[in-house]
Each structure stands twice: as C-alpha cells, then as structure tokens.
Amino acid sequence: MVVLNLQNNNFCGILPGIYMEQSRLKAIDVSYNQLKGQVPRSLSDCTMLEILLLGNNRFSDTFPSWLGKLPRLRVLSLQSNGFHGAIGKPESSLNFRKLQIIDVSFNNFTGKLPYEDFQSWTSMKVANLTFDRDNVYMVAVISTPLRYFNYFKIDVSYTLEMTNKGIKTLYEKIQDHLIAIDLSSNKFDGEISEVIGNLKGLHLLNISNNIRIGPIPSSLGNLTELESLDLSQNGLSGEILQQLLQLTFLTFFNASNNHLTGPIPQGKQFSTFENDSYLGNTGLCGVPLTKKCKISETLTQPPLNSEQGEGSNFPNKFDWVVIMMGYGSGLINEIVIGNELTRRNWSGFSRIWKKAVKVKVERGK
Incomplete structure (x- = not known):
C-alpha cells in the first residue's frame, strides 16, 4: 500500500501507531475525522512519506518536530486541531529540508514564529523555474505486477485543502511547484523577523489573526514569487513599505485590522487592491481609501529617470x-x-x- 486515504469519515479515538520500518507509504490522509490524542511517533518509520494530512480532527499534542527527520516529507497539514505550545528550535539544520507546504492554522501554538525552522526549510528558498510547472503535479506512482508485462503503473494524485487568497480551497491536484505557509489563527507573538525574506520560493504566506507586533519587514520584498500575502488581524505598526511594490505576482493582499500608518504604496499590483485590504488601520491614507495623505506624508525623493541619473546631462x-x-x-x-x-x-x-x-x-x- 502506497496511499492511505481515510478522510471525511467519523473515525474517533486515537490514530493507531502501527507503522513498520521500510514502510512504502507515501501519503496518509486522515483529515475530517474525530481523532484525538497524540500523533503516533511510529510515523517516523515511514521514511517514504511525502504527504501527511491530519487536519480537522481533535489531536492534542505539541508540534511534531520529530517529523522533520522524514527525508521526503513535502506537505504537512495540522490545521484545525488542538496542537499547542511553542514550536521549538529544530534538532538539526536538515529538519524538513524537503518541506514545501505547511499548514498549522487554527490551533493554539504560542511563542515566536519558528524562524530557526525557516532556515532549514531549504526547498522553500529556491523558486521553481520549470517552464511547464503549472502542468506538473505531486503524485504517487503505484506499480502493479501483471501476468504478461513487468509492471502496470498508475499515477495517484494527492489532494489538499487550505486557505488561498482568503478562500478555503480544495486542491484536487497539488501543483508540484507550490510552496505555501499558513500559520494563521494561533497565538504567535513578537515581531516578524527579516529571516522570512530568505524563503524566496513562497507563493502563499498567511500569518493573520495572531499577536504580531512591530513593523512589516522590508525583506518581504524579496519574495518575488509571492501571489498571496495575508497580514491581517495582528498588531503590526509602521508603514506599508515601498519594497512590496516588487511583488509583481501578488494578486491578494490583506493588511486590515492592524495599526499601520502613512501612505499606501501606489502602482503596479497595489493598484488592483480594494478598500478591504486596508480597513481597520486609521493611520493609513491614499488610494483606494477616501482619506487623503498630507503633503508631508507624500513628499518623497523623486526616482531617477534616464535623464536624471548619475553622470547625466540634467542641470545642476x-x-x-x-x-x-x-x-x-x-x-x-x-x-x-x-x-x-x-x-x-x-x-x-x-x-x-x-x-x-x-x-x-x-x-x-
């Protein structure tokens, strides 16, 4: 057996911990049940595991950092459970080195965001530049021996449900290049570290509805592959930095219900965002809001153009x-x-x- 799919049933009790060494399991999906207790530690024997979906159950456990030893794990979903406590430092710099998608939303995690873990998530640091990446999906290849042929191969697609651009989305197939982090609706506190800008392959980032404080880090401008950024319902302060104009693929942006101030960046993708991206920030001004900025807020050094650059003929x-x-x-x-x-x-x-x-x-x- 390669894929264990028990999702959307009424299974209750604990998840059995019978997983033998050399297991061939590549995907386990037990989401949308009523399972409780801890995640069985014997899952660490499933060294072929690529997908683990435990969402929408009643698990009560700390973050299973020991899963980081699985050399092929690409997708981990713990959403909507009773996981709690701080996500501690990884035991090794090689923890979760193949991880592309992690969803721990709607739990009770506390403490700082796991910046040390960000450093070890190496698969998230590089953008996938494959030309036909939109037509390549994560699959499990099942080989069945036949009487007259060696093997008959079947590709089994993985499925996943997570929030994308503010909407709960069911992925009947998971794009092979997709890189996503959802840490929303927990109790993470403190400032957002500049370290997050190292995850340059990210497409989706959601850290909404936590207890974040401090400014939006300028390093977010490095995430040039980003398509969805949700910073809403925190305690963020300061300005929405001009560096975010570099996110030319950004189609969803939500910074509502914070303490942000100053002018909203203008142009590029930001010209497509509506009022609801900024609501609940009384100090913000500029389009698309009706509140106009004061002259002192809009005075900035004009950008150099081809006639004003260094060494040009523009008059001094x-x-x-x-x-x-x-x-x-x-x-x-x-x-x-x-x-x-x-x-x-x-x-x-x-x-x-x-x-x-x-x-x-x-x-x-």
Missing part, C-alpha cells in the same frame, strides 16, 4: 543660475548658452558668449 544648481541669466537679458541665444553649459561644454563657453554679444550689438543698431 549652477546650470540653472546661468539659464536664469539668459532669461534676465531677454535673449534667446543666452538660454542656448545655459543649455550648452548643462552639457558640460565648458571649453566652448567663451566662443558662444562672444557670439551672443555680437548678435545683441547688431540688433541694437
């Missing part, structure tokens, strides 16, 4: 003085002088000035 303070001299005399030719100076043509200054004076004298006759 001295150049403008020369241009104004031309206006004062009323001579068009002297404006040309000012423009010539902005091009740093210092060597031709004397010749141009004499020519201008000559023209002026001739016109005066």
Whole structure:
C-alpha cells in the first residue's frame, strides 16, 4: 500500500501507531475525522512519506518536530486541531529540508514564529523555474505486477485543502511547484523577523489573526514569487513599505485590522487592491481609501529617470543660475548658452558668449 486515504469519515479515538520500518507509504490522509490524542511517533518509520494530512480532527499534542527527520516529507497539514505550545528550535539544520507546504492554522501554538525552522526549510528558498510547472503535479506512482508485462503503473494524485487568497480551497491536484505557509489563527507573538525574506520560493504566506507586533519587514520584498500575502488581524505598526511594490505576482493582499500608518504604496499590483485590504488601520491614507495623505506624508525623493541619473546631462544648481541669466537679458541665444553649459561644454563657453554679444550689438543698431 502506497496511499492511505481515510478522510471525511467519523473515525474517533486515537490514530493507531502501527507503522513498520521500510514502510512504502507515501501519503496518509486522515483529515475530517474525530481523532484525538497524540500523533503516533511510529510515523517516523515511514521514511517514504511525502504527504501527511491530519487536519480537522481533535489531536492534542505539541508540534511534531520529530517529523522533520522524514527525508521526503513535502506537505504537512495540522490545521484545525488542538496542537499547542511553542514550536521549538529544530534538532538539526536538515529538519524538513524537503518541506514545501505547511499548514498549522487554527490551533493554539504560542511563542515566536519558528524562524530557526525557516532556515532549514531549504526547498522553500529556491523558486521553481520549470517552464511547464503549472502542468506538473505531486503524485504517487503505484506499480502493479501483471501476468504478461513487468509492471502496470498508475499515477495517484494527492489532494489538499487550505486557505488561498482568503478562500478555503480544495486542491484536487497539488501543483508540484507550490510552496505555501499558513500559520494563521494561533497565538504567535513578537515581531516578524527579516529571516522570512530568505524563503524566496513562497507563493502563499498567511500569518493573520495572531499577536504580531512591530513593523512589516522590508525583506518581504524579496519574495518575488509571492501571489498571496495575508497580514491581517495582528498588531503590526509602521508603514506599508515601498519594497512590496516588487511583488509583481501578488494578486491578494490583506493588511486590515492592524495599526499601520502613512501612505499606501501606489502602482503596479497595489493598484488592483480594494478598500478591504486596508480597513481597520486609521493611520493609513491614499488610494483606494477616501482619506487623503498630507503633503508631508507624500513628499518623497523623486526616482531617477534616464535623464536624471548619475553622470547625466540634467542641470545642476549652477546650470540653472546661468539659464536664469539668459532669461534676465531677454535673449534667446543666452538660454542656448545655459543649455550648452548643462552639457558640460565648458571649453566652448567663451566662443558662444562672444557670439551672443555680437548678435545683441547688431540688433541694437
């Protein structure tokens, strides 16, 4: 047996802990039952396991960090249970090294976000650049011996339910490249560390409805693959940083019900987000909100363009003085002088000035 699918039944009691060494199990799905107690430690013998779905039960346990030793585990869902306590430091830097999707939402986890674990989730640090990645899915290959042929192979797709872009979504097939973290609806506290910006392959990140404080880290701008970012219902403060404009794939953004202040970033993907992305932040201003920003809030250094970059021909303070001299005399030719100076043509200054004076004298006759 390769796939054990017992989801959506009325099984109750504890999950049996009979898993032999050299188990061939690749997927276990016991979600949507009434199982309780602890996660059986014998699951650590399932070294071929890739998918473990325990969501929507009544498990009461601490975070099963010992599952990090499973060398092939890619998807772990513990959502909507009674898991509790802090997620401690990993025993090894190789813990969960193949993990792509983790969902611990709607539990009672406390303490800081597991930043030490973020460092070991190496599969989340690299974006999948495969051209046809949208057509590749996580599957279990089942080989059945036949009478006249060696083997008959069947691909069994894995399924998963998780929140995506604010909506509970059932994935009848899990895209092979999908990388997602859902830590929402727990009691995680403290600031969001810049370390989270190392997970550059992330597509979905949800840390809503916790007890987060402090600013939005600028390193979130490094998550250029991100499609959904939910920071709502925390205690975040400070501004929504301009670095988030770098998230060009972002189609869902929710920062509502925090203590954010200042102007909302304008342009790119942020021009598509509606009011509900920012509600409950009385200090925010700018489009799409009706509250306008004060001049002091919107004054920023204008970005350099191709004509204003370093080493360009754009006039400096001295150049403008020369241009104004031309206006004062009323001579068009002297404006040309000012423009010539902005091009740093210092060597031709004397010749141009004499020519201008000559023209002026001739016109005066």
